[in-house]
Amino acid sequence: MTTPATTQDRSASTERAVAIVTSAAPIVTGLLAPLLDGGAAFTAAIAYGGAAGFMAANYMNRLPEGLIGNLPAGDVFRAHRSPMFISSLTTGAALAMGTLVGPDGADALMAGVLGLPSIPGIFSLGWWAAVGLVPWKLRNVLGRKTPKHAPAVVAAARASIPTGAATGADLIAQRWGQYISHPDTGSHKGQILTVRTLGPNRWTGTITALAGSSVTVPADTVSSVYQVPTAWIAFKNGAHAGERHIAVHLTAPAELDPNTLTGAWKKYLSKPGGLMAGTHLKDVRDDPNTGGQVAVVVAGEDLDRLRHPDRLDLAGALRTKPILISYEPRQNPREAVIRKMDHNPLQKGAAFPGVHVLKVNANGYIQLGPGVSGFPARIQLHDPALGAQHVIVAGVTGSGKGGTLQLIALAHHVNGSAILYADPKGSSNPAITKMAAYSGLGPDAAMGALRIWYHGLQHRVAESGRTEMKNFKATKNRPWVPLILDEASKLLGENAEHKKEATFIINAGATLGRSMGMPIILANQLMQLAQLGGDAAIRDNVFYGGSLILLRSDSSQKHLVDLPENFAGCNPADIPPAWTGDRDMIYDPSKPLNDPERTFGLAFAASPGGHAEMMRNWILEDATPYIDTDNIGIPVDWPFWEDREELAARSVLPSDQGTEEDDLDGDGTLFSFASPAPKKPTSADDKILKVLEEIADPLGLEVLYRDKNDIARLAGLEGSTFDNALSRLVKADKIHRQMENGKEVRGKYGFGPSPFPSA
Structure with missing residues (x-):
């Protein structure tokens, strides 16, 4: 032997x-x-x-x-x-x-x-x-002399075959000693294993070869001895050539298991030609908030920056649903945060916890609802240095736009703002009406709210010029005055009756409102420039310079709107109408149908400088119980407030005031409001009276009437401005409608009171 x-x-x-x-x-x-x-x-x-x-x-x-x-x-x-x-x-x-x-x-x-x-x-x-x-x-x-004996090596080899009650580590070492390092029959004689750690999913150890020899045990040999795939076995060099560390996984390691984020990323996304080829993950963690995992995506050395993947493509590559994926770019263009969820924590929603979450912090932020990351989703109402912050809320009917607007309005209310609310539809959000200093419901009345707000803007600009005030500081007597315009396209859209005047006002507010403490909150189904008056200044100052809340929207939004950089990878069209809704392939009358659960209030939201993430509004059906009716904010610094109804009825367009100077510069933005004593413009009422007075009989023997359309053309008026002025003048008995055979002649007006007072 x-x-x-x-x-x-x-x-x-x-x-x-x-x-x-x-x-x-x-x-x-x-x-x-x-x-x-x-x-x-x-x-x-x-x-x-x-x-x-x-x-x-x-x-x-x-x-x-x-x-x-x-x-x-x-x-x-x-x-x-x-x-x-x-x-x-x-x-x-x-x-x-x-x-x-x-x-x-x-x-x-x-x-x-x-x-x-x-x-x-x-x-x-x-x-x-x-x-x-x-x-x-x-x-x-x-130069090595062949030793006659090696008792230490033989003893170590024999020590790897334990006797008596064996632990799990002992059994691993025993099997190694029997088939691999055994001095007589081993495949790699004298290459001894020392087991270091043993867990439910893997064990690790160190292989030591004979002095002067290198470790040569291959993965195939270990795979055969321990009956695990070679891909589950990893080697790492030791301190010298005669030492190697080994790790043997008893279950598929994360990087090989496509059910894990690491494995799916390696198998499907980072492979050559994959959606995120050349990238890798680091800092992979379990996410208790979603039951899934979260990691940092890092661009490889061959990439200068990460691309922003389409959410549908990303979900498909990870073999999951878009609603279970979150991708958040970081300020470092080479990094992003990927979150793969087992369940979306936003599905169950979160009840409104109270007005404390809507109280602004030192930097003007409020909590609008929970984010998918577990952090609260926040938007900024105002900035200590920059002033008021505009907001755009976009989403199709049923996406939760009204609920979002209600929360923003309530936030302004609890922080002492004086809200002016314009709702061209007339019945969108009754709770906002209750907390507003002024509400204009319907197209004409909504324009009235815009006009009042515009006069307030003029007043504050002029006041700022006189006092040389640089940064707006809100006080009880000089509060923030947000203008909330719901269904903005009804006034700003291509075919809107009041488009010209509404665009003029919103342009002024977008350009100057921040520094005057007068933010604009626009809500609309679509975000295209044509829906915002076709005015680039509105888009740039409100859309790109303020907070943005994108609820479920039409798929065309992504292709027709260039989202701000912090919304890269976010497509509101990827938000499904319902959390669930796929039905069985075959109808089973004995099985109740799966009713879809709507994704009401689900959105992507962020303020400038913050990265957008998926969030969901606090669930608040009606804000009325939280309204302090004894403390409705009023812009008490506006000296014309008592005359607001009269101002609401008058157009503010320079062309409607009979002025010869145009208050717009070349690109359509206002260049000056700072005149300390502006000339009072000619009102629409005066223009109509002037037209009818010019055709009146000087002797007063006969009343001469003129058609409504002729009056409008000669007065240079149109739309609701003209109609409202006619109605006021008739009520004031300054003009009257023509009567024939005891009946009113439609569209015919004469100067002065009616000669038939009993009619």
Whole structure:
């Protein structure tokens, strides 16, 4: 029976013998090659070709681990593949010169160095340098004395086979010692395993080879012994060549399990040609808020920045639903946060906790609802340095736009703002009407609210010019005065009756309202420029410069609107109408139908400088119980407040005031409101009276009537401004309608009171 000591001695002797042959082969071949005849030379060339191919494959680590493990000296070949490959090259050169050129060729190769600096001498010098490099690389093996005994190694090998009651780690070591490191029968004799950690999903350890040898245990061998896939086995170099660390997973590791975020990212997204090719994840964590995982996406070295993936594409690549994906860009363009959820925590919603969440903090932020990350979703009502912050709320009918607007209005109310509310539809949000200082319901009345607000803006601009006030500071007597315009396209849209005047007012507010403490809150189904009066100043100052809340919207929104950079990757069209709604393929009358649960209030929201994330509004059906009716904010600093109804009825367009100067600069923005004593413009009432007075009978013997359309044309009035002025003048008995046969003639008006007062 072979003893462990002799086995170890034989292993060391074999390694030394291989080192000697490797070092001597080029020289021996150079001496013998010229002596070979034709047949022997051909045989030698064939043999060399096979050996050289093997050495090349071994050097490039392309030989199967199973083949190396089964070779008698496979561990030696693997450990010394570099010097063996160099030896095969120099041996091939010697064989070629000796067999093809003959003795002269061999002499030139081996002795040509004596003829330096000739070309043959230089070539010979290079050959000898390569030949000398081999024994230098193998110097530790060639200079090692073969030990007669190795009791420590044998003892360690035997110690890896425990006796008595065995723990899990003992069983791992026992199996290793039996099949891999056993000094007699092991596949890699003397390469001992020390188990370091053992858990339910993996174990780790350190492999130590014999002194002077390298660890050569391949993954295939470990896979066979422990019955796990080779992909679940990982090696890491140790402190020296004779040590390697090993980790064996008992279940699929995260990077190989597509059910994990790491595994899905590696398998589907970061692969070449994948949606996020060239990226990787770091800081992967479990997310208790969603039951899923969250990680940081990092651009690889070949990428300058991350691309912003389409949410549908991202969900498809991760094999999940868009509603279960969150992608949040960071300020660093090479990083983003990806969240893959098992369930969306926003589905259950969150009841409105009380007005404390709507009280502004020191920087003017309020909490509008919970975010999918668990952090509160916030928007800014006003900034300490920049002043009031505009807001746009966009979403189709049924998406929760009215509820969002109600929360924003309530936030302004509890913070002491004086709200002016314009609702062209007339019945969108009764609760806002109750907390507003002034409400205009219906198209004409909504325009009235805008006109009053515009006069307030003019007043504050003029006052600011007189006092040289730089930053607006709200007080009880000089509060924030937000203008809330619901269904904005009814006044600003392409076909809106009051488009010109409404655009003029919103333009003024978008440009100057912030610094005057007068923000604009626009709500609409669509966000296209044509729905905002076609005015770039409105888009740039309100849309890009304020808070943005995107509820579920039409798919065209994404393609027709350039979202701000902090909304990259957010598409409101990706928000589904319902959390669930897919029905079974086959109808089962015994099974109740799955009624869809609407995604009411689900949105992407952010203020300037903050990254947008998916959020959901606080659930608040009616804000009325939270309204303090004894403290409705009023703009008490506006001296014309008592005359607001009269101002609401008059157009504020410069063309309607009979002024010759245009208050707009070249791009349609207001350039000055700061005149301390502006000339009172001609009112619509005066224009109508002037037209009718000009056609009146000077003697007063006959009443002359004119058609309504002619009056409008001559007065330069149109729309509700003209209609409202006619109604006021009739009520004031300054003009009257024509009567024939006791009946009123439609559309005919005369100057002065009616000659038929009883009519």
